[in-house]
Amino acid sequence: MRRARRRHPFKIQFKRMQAVIAAFIGIAVFLYFVQRNVSYEQQERLMVPVDQAVFSEEEPQQEAECLILWQDDESGQKGLSLMESVLSQMKIPYDTCEGSLLNPAVLGDYETAVLSMTQYNLLGEGLLDLLDWVEAGGRLLVLYPPDTNGIFQSITRDLGIERLGGSMAVIEKLHFARPLMIGGQGKDYTITDPYESALVVNLDDSCQVYLESADESAVPLIWKKPLGEGTVVVNNMGFLEKAYLGFYSASYSLLTDVCVYPVINASTFYIDDFPSPVPAGNSQAIEEDYGMSISDFYTQVWWKDIYNLGKEYGIRYTGLVIEQYSDQVEGEFERNTDTQRYRYFGNMLLDAGGEIGFHGYNHMPLCLLGFDYGDDFESYRLWPSPADMEAGMRELEGFCRELFPDEEFRVYVPPSNIISQEGRQMLREKFPEIVAIASIYIPGGVAYDQEFRVEEDGMISTPRVISGYVLDDYMQIAALSELNFHFVNSHFQHPDDVLDVDRGANLGWEELYSRLSAYTEWLYTSAPDIRTLTGTEMAAAVQIYDAIGVERELSDGTLTLNLTNFLEEAWFLVRINEGEPGSVTGGTLTEVEEDLYLLEAQAPQVEIAIQ
Numbered sequence: 001m002r003r004a005r006r007r008h009p010f011k012i013q014f015k016r017m018q019a020v021i022a023a024f025i026g027i028a029v030f031l032y033f034v035q036r037n038v039s040y041e042q043q044e045r046l047m048v049p050v051d052q053a054v055f056s057e058e059e060p061q062q063e064a065e066c067l068i069l070w071q072d073d074e075s076g077q078k079g080l081s082l083m084e085s086v087l088s089q090m091k092i093p094y095d096t097c098e099g100s101l102l103n104p105a106v107l108g109d110y111e112t113a114v115l116s117m118t119q120y121n122l123l124g125e126g127l128l129d130l131l132d133w134v135e136a137g138g139r140l141l142v143l144y145p146p147d148t149n150g151i152f153q154s155i156t157r158d159l160g161i162e163r164l165g166g167s168m169a170v171i172e173k174l175h176f177a178r179p180l181m182i183g184g185q186g187k188d189y190t191i192t193d194p195y196e197s198a199l200v201v202n203l204d205d206s207c208q209v210y211l212e213s214a215d216e217s218a219v220p221l222i223w224k225k226p227l228g229e230g231t232v233v234v235n236n237m238g239f240l241e242k243a244y245l246g247f248y249s250a251s252y253s254l255l256t257d258v259c260v261y262p263v264i265n266a267s268t269f270y271i272d273d274f275p276s277p278v279p280a281g282n283s284q285a286i287e288e289d290y291g292m293s294i295s296d297f298y299t300q301v302w303w304k305d306i307y308n309l310g311k312e313y314g315i316r317y318t319g320l321v322i323e324q325y326s327d328q329v330e331g332e333f334e335r336n337t338d339t340q341r342y343r344y345f346g347n348m349l350l351d352a353g354g355e356i357g358f359h360g361y362n363h364m365p366l367c368l369l370g371f372d373y374g375d376d377f378e379s380y381r382l383w384p385s386p387a388d389m390e391a392g393m394r395e396l397e398g399f400c401r402e403l404f405p406d407e408e409f410r411v412y413v414p415p416s417n418i419i420s421q422e423g424r425q426m427l428r429e430k431f432p433e434i435v436a437i438a439s440i441y442i443p444g445g446v447a448y449d450q451e452f453r454v455e456e457d458g459m460i461s462t463p464r465v466i467s468g469y470v471l472d473d474y475m476q477i478a479a480l481s482e483l484n485f486h487f488v489n490s491h492f493q494h495p496d497d498v499l500d501v502d503r504g505a506n507l508g509w510e511e512l513y514s515r516l517s518a519y520t521e522w523l524y525t526s527a528p529d530i531r532t533l534t535g536t537e538m539a540a541a542v543q544i545y546d547a548i549g550v551e552r553e554l555s556d557g558t559l560t561l562n563l564t565n566f567l568e569e570a571w572f573l574v575r576i577n578e579g580e581p582g583s584v585t586g587g588t589l590t591e592v593e594e595d596l597y598l599l600e601a602q603a604p605q606v607e608i609a610i611q
Contacts, residue, residue: 040348040351043353045537046533049410049436049460055543055547060564062093066087066110067095067112067114068080068084068096073119076118078240079143082248083116085242089485090252091550099117102130104130112139112255114140115130131155131158134158134232137228137229141235141251141255142159144235144238145198157204160203160225161203164199165199170195171237172190172213174211174213174477175212178594181484182484182592182596183526187522192477197237198221203220207224208223211237211247221237222251224254233254244481247481247484258577259577260561260572263485263573264486264538264541267527268490269493270319270413271493271494273359273496274321274495275341275349276325277322279496279499281294285506285508301509302509309513310354311352316353317352318536319356321346321357322359323396325362335395346403356400357438358396358409364380364381365420367382367418367422368389369382369384373446377416386426389422397409397431409433411437411539412431413464416447418447428457434459435460436460436462436542438463438535439463439464441482452488452542454543464492465478465482466492468493468497468503469497469503470515471515483530487530489523497512549565557610558609560607561605561608562605564604569601571600574597574599579610579611581597581608584608586601587602589608
């Protein structure tokens with residue numbers, strides 16, 4: 001009888017190990033060839049900027065609709081600046097007057113007024129004239145909480161205040177008591193660094209409260225009150241900052257029977273430093289969570305998740321290329337020959353309908369000797385001359401054309417959102433194919449902050465509003481605000497955000513991705529009609545928005561809009577406070593929130609029946 005041979009345990013384990021190694025080698029080989037062979041088909045942009053000369057019509061001279069009354073103190077000046085920004089971008093003509101110089105006889109020339117004053121006693125008898133004007137049919141917006149001393153207490157009932165508290169309230173969270181802003185319902189918004197900013201008030205029953213503090217003793221923050229034949233809207237927040245402009249445009253839109261203002265209608269997601277050299281080595285957090293190197297994590301986890309998120313919501317990313325991470329600012333700029341991952345990431349992004357733009361040859365902002373970075377960017381070097389800046393950009397241009405020969409590179413994002421006037425001038429003069437600079441919207445430090453507009457030299461400014469994966473409370477406020485002011489989302493991220501503790505790396509990629517996913521779900525649930533655009537398309541949308549002129553007339557139940565510099569389309573938000581929309585000619589109206597509609601103008605004249 002033959003005895004069965006026993007297999008040695010070590011040999012069995014060795015063969016299993018061989019199988020595992022072979023499998024890993026197979027996966028590695030597969031990924032290598034996948035990365036080498038990902039290709040893309042050139043896709044036409046939905047829109048591209050046109051020659052600015054196309055917008056040759058002069059906007060009609062219109063009489064001012066609004067009078068801003070302001071006080072020459074810190075809050076009054078902030079309020080003046082804020083409302084000038086809001087009204088000019090809403091294309092609503094206005095005049096300004098220092099409150100102490102008000103001639104009450106001129107009030108009849110205006111439909112609305114904004115009060116940006118801290119001490120109402122400076123108006124003298126003009127305050128009573130102002131309230132008489134409201135009772136006769138005027139519309140008044142109180143922009144921020146004033147001092148409660150003196151004459152203010154004598155007019156509180158005219159503002160809907162039944163009882164005035166003796167102190168200011170600290171507002172920690174915002175709650176929408178009724179629909180006002182797109183994306184406002186269903187969640188409360190936390191205030192960063194709260195302080196005593198609002199009057200403690202009890203209102204009479206005639207007031208409609210739209211926004212209040214989210215606590216047991218809710219403090220009214222935005223309310224509307226009928227006063228005689230007119231209307232008063234009070235903004236009791238006290239946050240006179242750029243991140244809150246949408247709250248003020250929404251407050252203003254409550255004043256009149258119908259309020260119409262142009263918007264951009266664009267959602268754009270940028271990825272800075274992408275494609276770029278991938279950091280070498282390992283990250284302890286990534287190694288612990290995924291058991292892989294940074295390079296493998298970028299490919300197999302991070303990009304897979306970001307790519308799939310884009311597919312889920314139709315996002316077409318705009319990637320901004322960095323060729324090297326050197327600190328070179330002069331001499332001959334060498335070509336990066338390690339292009340495998342550039343092609344892989346870039347081709348996938350482009351094949352999904354995305355776009356490639358310029359970030360820099362390296363991460364040195366285009367700033368000349370003498371520029372002061374302050375203390376935050378000590379490792380950044382300065383360029384000796386405009387010619388050196390141009391040479392670095394020329395190398396980046398050649399590198400990108402070699403990798404993506406069918407792509408046009410129209411968008412530039414400054415490294416760390418920093419660029420000098422000399423750097424900006426060099427781009428405009430030497431790289432005319434770059435039509436847009438996308439820096440940031442909220443001012444901070446030495447960063448180049450922008451408005452959504454076409455600059456005097458023709459460059460289109462398309463600022464990014466929010467960034468990263470943490471998406472803190474302040475960013476959520478800013479995102480809500482801009483969704484309602486310009487009907488815009490503009491977000492940027494970096495692949496290495498997941499490695500930076502200051503940008504949330506300690507939370508882990510799963511949590512960071514969850515937060516980004518939650519934001520995109522909020523955005524596209526709140527505003528399903530917002531257009532997802534690339535950076536170039538965003539620039540074209542901003543150009544259209546900036547150029548459009550609008551004359552409004554509400555007569556005999558019909559709202560008529562006459563548009564100048566109209567090409568093929570323009571977009572507006574329309575709030576109808578009295579009545580309901582009926583038939584529309586020259587455009588399409590879509591409800592986006594209660595009493596608030598998105599209008600796509602399809603002709604230079606649009607008529608909306610108000611029933």
